[in-house]
Amino acid sequence: MSTLKEILTRRPVAATIRLTVPAGGARPAPPVGPALGQYRLNLMAFCKDFNARTQKYKPDTPMAVTITAFKDNTFEFTVRSPSVTWYLKKAAGIDSGSSRPGHVVASSLSVKHIYEIAKIKQSDPYCQYMSLESISKSVIGTAKSMGIQVVKELE
Numbered sequence: 001m002s003t004l005k006e007i008l009t010r011r012p013v014a015a016t017i018r019l020t021v022p023a024g025g026a027r028p029a030p031p032v033g034p035a036l037g038q039y040r041l042n043l044m045a046f047c048k049d050f051n052a053r054t055q056k057y058k059p060d061t062p063m064a065v066t067i068t069a070f071k072d073n074t075f076e077f078t079v080r081s082p083s084v085t086w087y088l089k090k091a092a093g094i095d096s097g098s099s100r101p102g103h104v105v106a107s108s109l110s111v112k113h114i115y116e117i118a119k120i121k122q123s124d125p126y127c128q129y130m131s132l133e134s135i136s137k138s139v140i141g142t143a144k145s146m147g148i149q150v151v152k153e154l155e
Contacts, residue, residue, distance in 0.1 A: 023057035098147020106147040
């Protein structure tokens with residue numbers, strides 16, 4: 001339960017905005033500009049902060065960002081790593097998954113690839129308390145739903 005001081009210091013939230021922005025590519029143009037502009041947030045401050053936080057990633061890597069806009073025109077944001085499907089497609093070297101998953105195999109990946117993807121996803125705020133094994137199982141399930149076969153070792 002929250003204390004009285006925490007309740008009184010909370011800022012009222014105007015909106016929660018979820019965007020997918022390329023790493024290091026936040027500009028005040030669409031889609032970032034209109035999404036933040038309607039809540040009168042400082043576009044250049046967001047762009048500079050976002051680009052600074054995502055400079056360790058390759059350019060054009062799609063980053064999921066959740067922006068919390070407050071009523072006093074300030075904001076906070078969290079950046080998550082790219083989606084599991086993006087990592088799987090990059091590792092398999094395909095543009096899209098199978099049109100008939102379970103029937104047609106789009107590509108194959110080794111368990112080592114799955115483990116590496118799970119290690120990257122473990123740094124996400126939503127996965128930091130999950131075990132590496134459970135994240136790996138989730139990644140394997142996503143791979144199966146995309147028609148990507150998981151094998152012990154690639155031939």
